[in-house]
Amino acid sequence: MLSRTSNLPIGVFDSGVGGLTVLRALRELLPDENFLYLGDTARVPYGAKSPESVIKYALQAGGALVQEGIKMLVVACNTASAVSLDALASEYSPLPVVGVVKPGAEAACATTINGKIAVIATEGTVKGGVYQRTICSMHPDAEIIAHPCPLFVGLAEEGWVDGELVEAIVARYLKPLFAAFGDVKPDTLVLGCTHFPVLREAIANVAGSSIKLVDSAETTAKTVKNILNEAQICNVGDVKGKISFLATDSAQRFAAVGGPFLGEKIDTSDVRVIDL
Amino acid sequence: MLSRTSNLPIGVFDSGVGGLTVLRALRELLPDENFLYLGDTARVPYGAKSPESVIKYALQAGGALVQEGIKMLVVACNTASAVSLDALASEYSPLPVVGVVKPGAEAACATTINGKIAVIATEGTVKGGVYQRTICSMHPDAEIIAHPCPLFVGLAEEGWVDGELVEAIVARYLKPLFAAFGDVKPDTLVLGCTHFPVLREAIANVAGSSIKLVDSAETTAKTVKNILNEAQICNVGDVKGKISFLATDSAQRFAAVGGPFLGEKIDTSDVRVIDL
Numbered sequence: 001m002l003s004r005t006s007n008l009p010i011g012v013f014d015s016g017v018g019g020l021t022v023l024r025a026l027r028e029l030l031p032d033e034n035f036l037y038l039g040d041t042a043r044v045p046y047g048a049k050s051p052e053s054v055i056k057y058a059l060q061a062g063g064a065l066v067q068e069g070i071k072m073l074v075v076a077c078n079t080a081s082a083v084s085l086d087a088l089a090s091e092y093s094p095l096p097v098v099g100v101v102k103p104g105a106e107a108a109c110a111t112t113i114n115g116k117i118a119v120i121a122t123e124g125t126v127k128g129g130v131y132q133r134t135i136c137s138m139h140p141d142a143e144i145i146a147h148p149c150p151l152f153v154g155l156a157e158e159g160w161v162d163g164e165l166v167e168a169i170v171a172r173y174l175k176p177l178f179a180a181f182g183d184v185k186p187d188t189l190v191l192g193c194t195h196f197p198v199l200r201e202a203i204a205n206v207a208g209s210s211i212k213l214v215d216s217a218e219t220t221a222k223t224v225k226n227i228l229n230e231a232q233i234c235n236v237g238d239v240k241g242k243i244s245f246l247a248t249d250s251a252q253r254f255a256a257v258g259g260p261f262l263g264e265k266i267d268t269s270d271v272r273v274i275d276l
Numbered sequence: 277m278l279s280r281t282s283n284l285p286i287g288v289f290d291s292g293v294g295g296l297t298v299l300r301a302l303r304e305l306l307p308d309e310n311f312l313y314l315g316d317t318a319r320v321p322y323g324a325k326s327p328e329s330v331i332k333y334a335l336q337a338g339g340a341l342v343q344e345g346i347k348m349l350v351v352a353c354n355t356a357s358a359v360s361l362d363a364l365a366s367e368y369s370p371l372p373v374v375g376v377v378k379p380g381a382e383a384a385c386a387t388t389i390n391g392k393i394a395v396i397a398t399e400g401t402v403k404g405g406v407y408q409r410t411i412c413s414m415h416p417d418a419e420i421i422a423h424p425c426p427l428f429v430g431l432a433e434e435g436w437v438d439g440e441l442v443e444a445i446v447a448r449y450l451k452p453l454f455a456a457f458g459d460v461k462p463d464t465l466v467l468g469c470t471h472f473p474v475l476r477e478a479i480a481n482v483a484g485s486s487i488k489l490v491d492s493a494e495t496t497a498k499t500v501k502n503i504l505n506e507a508q509i510c511n512v513g514d515v516k517g518k519i520s521f522l523a524t525d526s527a528q529r530f531a532a533v534g535g536p537f538l539g540e541k542i543d544t545s546d547v548r549v550i551d552l
């Protein structure tokens with residue numbers, strides 16, 4: 001069989017820097033691939049905005065990445081995945097478009113034993129009910145309760161990620177959520193926003209050892225790898241893949257705030273500012 | 277002398293709902309005036325965005341209000357006032373354009389006795405240094421230290437405005453700020469973001485009774501009244517003035533979140549959604 005390859009980058013889109021946690025997992029699993037990451041930092045956050053606005057922004061971002069030349073689009077933002085995936089797939093067909101919600105839901109279903117799954121996300125993601133519907137379609141007996149934690153985004157961007165005060169804020173959101181399950185507590189907690197893995201330790205401390213935390217970064221990376229293999233569009237270059245960054249606001253701030261999310265230093269000179 | 281009058285509304289612009297605290301003060305002082313409030317809720321918050329983006333957004337918002345027909349423009353957002361006032365005044369001349377920074381600085385200078393003034397604001401406002409420069413021009417001997425408190429915006433919008441946890445968050449920002457003044461503490465704390473007055477009680481509890489809190493809402497309203505009188509463009513109608521609202525994202529969410537900032541219920545039907 002003749003194998004096709006492509007050294008075009010994989011486009012990764014997020015409302016800001018949160019999606020860099022997904023890019024980090026993609027890099028680990030797919031070190032040979034090139035990536036073009038777009039953070040819509042001029043309009044971040046999407047979490048409390050209406051589906052109409054988020055769809056409009058996602059289509060503009062997708063269009064910019066397609067114009068740059070990409071072989072696949074990863075929507076590394078839960079809010080945008082929740083509402084704009086169909087619009088993106090239809091607009092840029094036949095480009096493969098992958099979101100983070102389905103992989104996150106798969107991870108939750110693979111993790112839970114008692115079928116009780118708690119989901120924390122932004123207001124937009126929770127209200128849209130996409131995690132509830134997606135998990136339910138895979139695991140019809142699951143009991144799923146979702147709760148918005150909008151302040152976690154601010155905490156993550158402020159770099160307040162551990163300590164007593166952060167755990168107190170986390171507890172204020174999680175205690176009522178866990179209590180809503182009644183006598184049998186959930187055994188799985190989905191981090192349904194790409195900002196939240198930065199707070200993983202504080203969330204784990206509050207949730208306790210009986211609750212497993214899952215996020216969509218790793219399962220999304222596996223999904224992307226499968227699609228690359230099936231479509232035979234892997235990059236088989238013998239050098240390590242490169243990342244380029246696009247942002248809609250200050251390159252300097254993107255590099256400074258983004259580093260901890262990506263887990264490696266970002267040079268301001270690697271960030272190009274574009275207008276959407 | 278022949279007095280001119282105008283029943284055109286006063287345009288009030290903010291990045292979101294925070295500026296409704298300014299509108300509230302305007303309403304109290306100028307009950308006969310009509311107001312047209314525009315909240316750029318699709319792109320809120322401005323606080324961590326670059327001056328270039330904020331200027332662009334402010335000019336678009338100003339343009340929309342001018343097109344609707346206004347007799348004066350009030351920029352009820354500290355971040356936008358800090359960076360875009362000159363651009364707005366020049367673009368829409370001879371329309372009077374009033375920001376909230378100068379009135380806030382005037383209030384601080386009128387309040388301080390020991391000349392030590394602390395300022396809390398968004399990252400953008402603090403970094404731009406506009407409060408420091410403006411206060412310094414009025415009170416050259418003042419010692420001014422400004423510190424960003426980005427999480428306060430999230431707290432205010434989340435409705436977490438009092439209690440032990442909120443005061444602990446407030447303290448984490450304020451203690452190092454007050455300590456930076458050394459032995460003689462500030463006697464004045466400027467709330468340099470229109471979201472912050474919603475947290476006034478928690479901030480006052482942490483600051484203690486020796487520190488007076490000032491915000492720009494009341495002094496901005498006085499400035500607006502003076503300009504109306506000088507330009508002889510007051511509304512002398514005998515009915516109470518009306519408020520109309522424009523938002524760039526969901527009317528429903530604007531009405532729900534905005535009510536507590538304005539101090540009165542907002543009907544969704546009074547909010548018109550526009551695209552900037």
